[in-house]
Amino acid sequence: MRADGGGVQLKKVASFWMIRHPHPSSPPSSAVPLRFVAGPSGPPAAVAMAEAAVVLQKKRALRSQIRRELKVFSPAQREQEDVAIQNLVLNSPWFKSSKGLCAYISCEALREVDTSKIVAEVLKNSDAEHGLQVKKKLYVPRVEDKNSHMRMLRISKIEDLVANSMDILEPSPVDADQNECEDVMLATQPIDLFLLPGLAFDRHGRRLGRGGGYYDVFLQKYEELANQQKWKQPLRVALAYPVQIVDGDLIPMTVTDVPVDAVVSADGVIPISPAALERILKIIILEI
Ligand SMILES: Nc1nc2c(c(=O)[nH]1)N(C=O)[C@@H](CNc1ccc(C(=O)N[C@@H](CCC(=O)O)C(=O)O)cc1)CN2
Numbered sequence: 001m002r003a004d005g006g007g008v009q010l011k012k013v014a015s016f017w018m019i020r021h022p023h024p025s026s027p028p029s030s031a032v033p034l035r036f037v038a039g040p041s042g043p044p045a046a047v048a049m050a051e052a053a054v055v056l057q058k059k060r061a062l063r064s065q066i067r068r069e070l071k072v073f074s075p076a077q078r079e080q081e082d083v084a085i086q087n088l089v090l091n092s093p094w095f096k097s098s099k100g101l102c103a104y105i106s107c108e109a110l111r112e113v114d115t116s117k118i119v120a121e122v123l124k125n126s127d128a129e130h131g132l133q134v135k136k137k138l139y140v141p142r143v144e145d146k147n148s149h150m151r152m153l154r155i156s157k158i159e160d161l162v163a164n165s166m167d168i169l170e171p172s173p174v175d176a177d178q179n180e181c182e183d184v185m186l187a188t189q190p191i192d193l194f195l196l197p198g199l200a201f202d203r204h205g206r207r208l209g210r211g212g213g214y215y216d217v218f219l220q221k222y223e224e225l226a227n228q229q230k231w232k233q234p235l236r237v238a239l240a241y242p243v244q245i246v247d248g249d250l251i252p253m254t255v256t257d258v259p260v261d262a263v264v265s266a267d268g269v270i271p272i273s274p275a276a277l278e279r280i281l282k283i284i285i286l287e288i
C-alpha cells in the first residue's frame, strides 16, 4: 500500500492546480470554475437558472448512484477499509502534529467511513489521566436548523454525544457538567485539520455532500475566520471508500462548493492542493 498516492497521480494533481492556481498559495476554495454565476460577464439569468437545475439534477443522480453502491459494499470489506483508513490517518505526521481538529462522528446507517477509532484516540490523548502528550482539541458537528446551519462544538469525552433526529451522534450545547461546549468559531486557537464526510469525491478535490449544504456553509465561514485571524488554513481531508472516488467530471460544482485538499482511502492518501502537497508530501510548489 502506498501512502503518497503514487508519482503519476501527483503529476496529474499538480498540473490541475498549476492550471487553476497560477498563485498556488491562494485558498483552495477558488479551485472550482465559477461557471454558474449570473452577472454582467456571466450568462443571462434564464440560462444560469437552467444550468443550476442541471447541476442539481446531476448531483441528485450521483448521490443516488453512490448510495446504491455503498449499500451493496460488503460489510467485511468495509470493516477492513475502515481500519486501514483510520490507521493511515492516525499514523500520518499531519494528523499527529495537529493540535485542533474538526471531525465527523460517523454514522453506520449512512455507510460513512468510520471515525470512531480516530475520535477515541484523540479523546484518549486529551484525557488528563494519559499524560497530555499531544493534547488535541476535538470539535464535532451539531446541526442547528434545516437552513444549512451547523456548529462545531468541542467534546472531551464520548459521553458528551447524543443521537439527533437523523440518528447521528452530536454534542449538546452544554456538557454533562452543564458547561457550555466551546464553539470552534469562538476558539482562540486555529484548527489545523478537518476530517470530512461526503458521498463522492474526485482527484481534483471536488466533493459531493448529502445535499444539506451544512459543510459548504461551515467551511466557507471557517475559511473567512482563518483569513481574518491570519491563521493558516486547515487541511481539508475527506475519508472515502473506493466507490466514493469518482473519475472524470462526474461531480458538478457550483460557486458555493468547497473543495478538499486531500482524500484518504484504504489505498492511500491522495494529496490534491498545494497545501496538501506541502503538508502531506512535504513538497513545496514555487510561485512562478
Ligand atoms: N456523520 C455525519 N454528521 C454530519 C453530517 C454528515 O454528513 N455526516 N452532515 C453533513 O452535512 C451534517 C448533517 N447533515 C445530514 C444531511 C443528510 C443526512 C441524511 O440522512 N441523508 C440521507 C437522505 C435523506 C433524504 O434524502 O431525505 C442520505 O444521505 O442517505 C444526514 C445528515 C452534520 N453532521
Ligand SMILES: Nc1ncnc2c1ncn2[C@@H]1O[C@H](COP(=O)(O)OP(=O)(O)OP(=O)(O)O)[C@@H](O)[C@H]1O
Residues within 6 Å of the ligand: 059, 148, 198, 207, 208, 209, 210, 211, 212, 213, 214, 215, 216, 217, 220, 256, 257
Ligand atoms: N456558502 C453557502 N451559502 C449559502 N448557501 C449555500 C452555501 N453552500 C451551500 N449552500 C446551499 O446549500 C444547498 C445544498 O448544497 P449542496 O448540494 O452543494 O450541498 P452538499 O455539498 O451536498 O452538502 P454538505 O455541504 O452539507 O455536505 C444548496 O442549495 C446550496 O446553494
